Amino acid sequence: MFTGLSAFPLTPFKNTSLTGECIDFRAFERLIKRLTDARVDSICAMGSTGLYSYLSLEQKRSVAKATVELAGDIPVMAGIGALRTADVLKNAQAMQQAGVKAVLLAPVSYHPLQEHEVYALYETVCNNLSVPLCVYENPGVTQFSFSDDLYQAVARLPNVAAVKIPGTPFVDESGSERLQTLRTLLPEGTAIGVSGDKFGTAGMAAGCDLWLSVVGGLFPKTVLRLISSVNANNSAEAQLKSQQLQGLWSLFVKNKGGMRVMATAAAILGICEGNCLPAPLQTLGKQDRTELEQLLKQLALD
């Protein structure tokens, strides 16, 4: 399942009131239908954009079950990160019971973690899994960057099948070098996935196995076309198409990631309610929303 497009859908909320705030499963169904219709390679429920850290264990169980059911024959991965190892283990068990085919684990922190703590976390979790695990490096939300030594050590643990790396090195030629370094560090067969949609096309062109995509969680056909162009050896064309999405990438940077932008886009498309995020998170303000509306018209994302 670690090839092509792994689509990261939002977990949308309904915000009737703070106390009544709950997951909008009808909207979630509409989101997943876009992904199955487009035939994405896999779906990752409850990634960062899927708000895993904001959900209770019971909510996670419900979202995982719904995703597996709605995804049909498309394999489902699910985020299992939590501040405490004990909770990560509970999440992992719940996700496996719900029928996911893989789990995604970031070293979530409040007190930023140290390298040996992160290793011990993965060691404990990997020894208690019966599905493959994707290691998830996302310093923007976890305040933790993997050293090469840690990548090497963690990738050798049982069940580690993939790593999701930040896309930033793919801004230039250093991306290819970084990928080569990782290939030598990681056991043969470990999939390397690029994240950070701005760099996704470049990452795939440089040889990443998969693109773990926030934009692809709402606009799967757009991302699948970019991947197809790369696969057809039309990297230059793909990169040009990706650059045409620059307005979107700028909104991502301005809003500290794609989550709020995609939530707002889903609201604009009528898939979700106006504010589909749990407080204190909010969809985009008026100005950015207007800009996004124009972008959606211009770019014909689908």
Added chain:
Amino acid sequence: MFTGLSAFPLTPFKNTSLTGECIDFRAFERLIKRLTDARVDSICAMGSTGLYSYLSLEQKRSVAKATVELAGDIPVMAGIGALRTADVLKNAQAMQQAGVKAVLLAPVSYHPLQEHEVYALYETVCNNLSVPLCVYENPGVTQFSFSDDLYQAVARLPNVAAVKIPGTPFVDESGSERLQTLRTLLPEGTAIGVSGDKFGTAGMAAGCDLWLSVVGGLFPKTVLRLISSVNANNSAEAQLKSQQLQGLWSLFVKNKGGMRVMATAAAILGICEGNCLPAPLQTLGKQDRTELEQLLKQLALD
């Protein structure tokens, strides 16, 4: 209650096994006794060092009840931060029911928060409180820094009585300037507290109303003596005494804050179990622990 020493004790765990990991209330009782014996000005249960973000609502309720009971006539504040506003409200209610005299709120995040989101969070919470609130700026764990505009706006909300600011400006004269700026921004009577123990003495010397202290959560007499020196106009002596603790401050920096250092010190003193932190958090490694053992002997902290 927003004067002098606000002591931030650890919430110690017992680590018999990952699944059996639980709060060590006997050790907690020993920790609080040190604070009541020393007659600290207030106790803040479940600050960052008190691991609020790692505790369930039920655990928070138990810790708050225990603290209020053990603290006697010393007023108790408690941390109420959570990723979701709905959970912050639940925490606030539980803490108030347990009898705390104030609450402490940091803008906790997974997806880093934006200014208007933080304002709305405080607005909702402050309008639903019946005890004073201390605003808690700690960018090291929340990834969020307050602008002056935000300080000004939040401090005008009902029930905001104090702000806990990072101590870094007190590294030099800019601390006094920062304090003057804040005094003009905040409504009269808003207490300003310094955090970051390395800067605590300088902060008090510059005129902060209180010192919210991690070291004071385990070694209250040491911090009370520093504050007494400042109050007796012996700031130079106090700063010299603080500088003598440099070895401790270095361990804090190396270990990304005081939490792991104080947990290890509590274990060395026999107050807590060897590893009194919930996984994946760990007490100090061998080398740092040895250094800390020597420091505790040399510095005669109490």
